Amino acid sequence: MGPKILSVDDSKTIRLIIAKAFKSFDCEVLEAANGVEGLAIATKEKPDIIILDLTMPIMDGYETLTKLKSDPDLKSIPVIMLTAESGKENVLRIAKQGVRDYLVKPFKEEMIIERVGRVIDLKPKGTTPVKQKRFDDPIKVLVVDDKPAITEQIKTGMADTTWTVVGVAQGGEALDTCALAVPDAILISLTLPENGGFNLFQLLRASTKTKSVPVFAMCVKTAVDDQVKAQQMGFTSSSPSPSTSTT
Amino acid sequence: MIDDLDDMVQSAVTEVFSTMLNTKIQVEPPGAAIANGEPHVAGSVGFSGGSVCGVVYLYCSAVFARRITCNLLGLQDNEIEGDEMVNDAVGEMANMVVGQLKSRLCDRGITCVLTVPSIVRGTNFTIEAVSSTSRRLLAFRSQDNQQLVVEALVKPPLSN
Numbered sequence: 001m002g003p004k005i006l007s008v009d010d011s012k013t014i015r016l017i018i019a020k021a022f023k024s025f026d027c028e029v030l031e032a033a034n035g036v037e038g039l040a041i042a043t044k045e046k047p048d049i050i051i052l053d054l055t056m057p058i059m060d061g062y063e064t065l066t067k068l069k070s071d072p073d074l075k076s077i078p079v080i081m082l083t084a085e086s087g088k089e090n091v092l093r094i095a096k097q098g099v100r101d102y103l104v105k106p107f108k109e110e111m112i113i114e115r116v117g118r119v120i121d122l123k124p125k126g127t128t129p130v131k132q133k134r135f136d137d138p139i140k141v142l143v144v145d146d147k148p149a150i151t152e153q154i155k156t157g158m159a160d161t162t163w164t165v166v167g168v169a170q171g172g173e174a175l176d177t178c179a180l181a182v183p184d185a186i187l188i189s190l191t192l193p194e195n196g197g198f199n200l201f202q203l204l205r206a207s208t209k210t211k212s213v214p215v216f217a218m219c220v221k222t223a224v225d226d227q228v229k230a231q232q233m234g235f236t237s238s239s240p241s242p243s244t245s246t247t
Numbered sequence: 248m249i250d251d252l253d254d255m256v257q258s259a260v261t262e263v264f265s266t267m268l269n270t271k272i273q274v275e276p277p278g279a280a281i282a283n284g285e286p287h288v289a290g291s292v293g294f295s296g297g298s299v300c301g302v303v304y305l306y307c308s309a310v311f312a313r314r315i316t317c318n319l320l321g322l323q324d325n326e327i328e329g330d331e332m333v334n335d336a337v338g339e340m341a342n343m344v345v346g347q348l349k350s351r352l353c354d355r356g357i358t359c360v361l362t363v364p365s366i367v368r369g370t371n372f373t374i375e376a377v378s379s380t381s382r383r384l385l386a387f388r389s390q391d392n393q394q395l396v397v398e399a400l401v402k403p404p405l406s407n
Contacts, residue, residue, distance in 0.1 A: 010363065012332070013339040016320050055342075055361050084346020085361070090353065104350075105343045106266035 002026035003120045006047035008038035008064065009082070010056040014105075018051060021109040025122045035059025039067055042074050048120045049100075051112070054083035054090070065097050078119045082107070117208035133184060139163045140181070144174045144200060145189035145218065145241075153242040154187070171200035178210050186210075189241065190219040190226045201233060218242075256303070256385055256397055259347035263340060264389075268318045272395065275386040288312040288333065289367040289374070290341035294349055296359030301401035303348065304374055305341045306367075311393035312337050330368070338364030344397070376400045 002025065007018045010033050019029045030045055032038035034056045042050060050068070054061035061081065068074045078100040083090070091102060101115050116122065133139055141163055143151045151167030158165055166183070168174050171192065177183070186204065190197040197217065204210040217230035217238035230238045257274055264272040289306035307315070316336040317324055327333060342364045349359055376382035383399040 011335055011339045011342070013316075013319060013336045020321055055363065057363055084343045085349055085353070090350075105346060106263045108266055 002028060002123065003048035004028045004030060004045055005116065005120075006030045006032065006038065006041055006045065006050045008032045008035065008050060008056070008061075009053040010034055011053070014053065014082070017109065018112060021112050022116075022122075024125055025113075026125045027120075027122060035061065035064030035067070038064055039074075042068065042077065043071075046073075047077060049116055050077055050079045051082050051116070052079050052099075054081060054085055054094075062093070062097075065094070065099065069098055080112075080115055080119070082112070113208065114206065117211065118206055121212075122208045136162060139184040141165045142174060142177055142183040142186045143167045144169075144171065144186065144192070144197070146170065146192055147189070150189070150218070150241055157242065171196050171203070174200055175203060178204070178207070178213075182209050182213060184213070186213055186215045187218055188215060188235075190217050190223065190230060190238075191241075198229065198233065201230075201235060205234065252383055252399060252401065253385060255348055255351050256344070256383065256399055259344045259351075260305075260385070260387060260395070260397055262347060263343045267340070267343065268315065270318065270390055272387045272389050275388050275394070284371060285309070286368070286370050287372070288337050289372075290334075290337035290339075290364055291367070292338075292341045292345040292364050293362035294345055294352075294359040295362070296352075296357060299352065299357055299359060299401065299403070301380075301399060302362075303341065303345045303400075304398045305337065305344060305395060306374075306398070307337075307393065307395045309333075309368070311389070311395065314391070314393065315340060334366040334368075338366055374398050374400075379403075 005022060005027055007015050007029060009015050015031045022029050030041055030047060032041050036059045052061050052064060061083065065079060068077065068079065080101040080103060081094050081099050082103045082105065084105040094102060100119055103112060103115055143154050143165055145151050146169045155165045166177060168177055188197045188200055201215055204215060214236040217235045218241040219226045219238060221240045227238045261272055264270055286309035287306055288309050289304050291302055291304045293302040294300060312333050313324060313327060316327055316333045319336050345361055349361055352359060379402065381401045385397045387395040389395065
């Protein structure tokens with residue numbers, strides 16, 4: 001059984017849109033038409049995430065959120081607010097209550113999938129569990145480095161394996177490549193201009209397609225700060241770039 | 248206080264249609280009001296706060312309301328389960344438009360709260376303002392030549 005998503009909105013239209021958005025994922029979408037129903041379902045079903053509207057009859061989103069956050073059994077459930085109201089005052093008021101994210105209507109289906117996918121592990125329906133690849137299995141490695149010589153060194157180093165190395169020079173190209181076919185591993189140079197390596201990592205982790213792909217940082221041996229930052233951000237590991245490891 | 252209400256409403260309507268229905272909607276010249284005599288659906292949401300209050304109506308033919316519903320929910324016309332589904336969709340469109348309006352007012356320090364949406368259905372009705380209330384009428388046309396009228400009634404009166 002996949003994760004449970006609870007949609008609390010007085011609009012049946014919005015609940016239908018949300019149910020449709022997650023139809024192709026292995027998850028269960030539960031529905032409630034107001035805060036009272038939402039709290040009851042949350043208590044019974046313990047959903048993995050709640051998508052909560054603000055303006056609702058009977059019990060509105062603010063009160064529902066307050067009650068969720070004051071209940072020891074429910075307070076850890078991540079909440080994404082989905083509301084037609086985006087004024088600064090509303091955002092600040094809600095942020096203080098500890099919501100995970102805030103999405104303003106109108107919204108596109110992809111937006112809600114992406115935001116929910118940042119919090120819970122969404123898997124497309126019908127996918128079999130991924131078999132752990134062995135060292136000698138064919139593996140596709142994406143190298144993101146603006147120095148072609150480094151990509152070539154990696155290709156040469158892996159020439160005797162069954163691995164395929166694809167090189168791109170920029171973050172945008174990397175995202176395009178991942179959109180076509182998700183690689184098994186990604187190596188990113190932290191020397192890409194304008195923090196490009198770190199920015200790319202964040203985008204990869206925000207996407208449901210690539211959030212679980214191992215991502216390795218490549219940097220010069222002396223760039224200790226970059227290595228620490230990479231570790232803190234959640235890179236799988238970091239290692240010196242080939243050109244620096246040979247010197 | 249809110250002299251550019253027309254601009255705010257126009258931008259809210261075009262954004263909601265573009266994002267939720269993936270369709271462009273063009274502004275028509277003022278005064279091109281909807282023709283009565285055929286079934287219509289009006290969705291309204293009110294807003295109320297310390298310094299301003301009002302109500303915004305979105306209305307269109309029942310045919311266009313069904314098309315909006317189909318587009319919004321990704322359904323075929325024969326999959327719509329009665330008027331309730333259409334009412335909810337039109338009400339939600341009105342809610343999103345007024346929500347956008349509210350957010351822009353809020354960013355200017357004009358706070359207000361929204362009402363829940365309500366729906367009026369009929370073949371020959373008009374929406375009129377009481378005295379001391381400003382009335383703004385905006386007309387739009389969809390790519391498939393359907394008309395949408397947005398009427399905003401605001402108090403205190405606008406400066407024009």
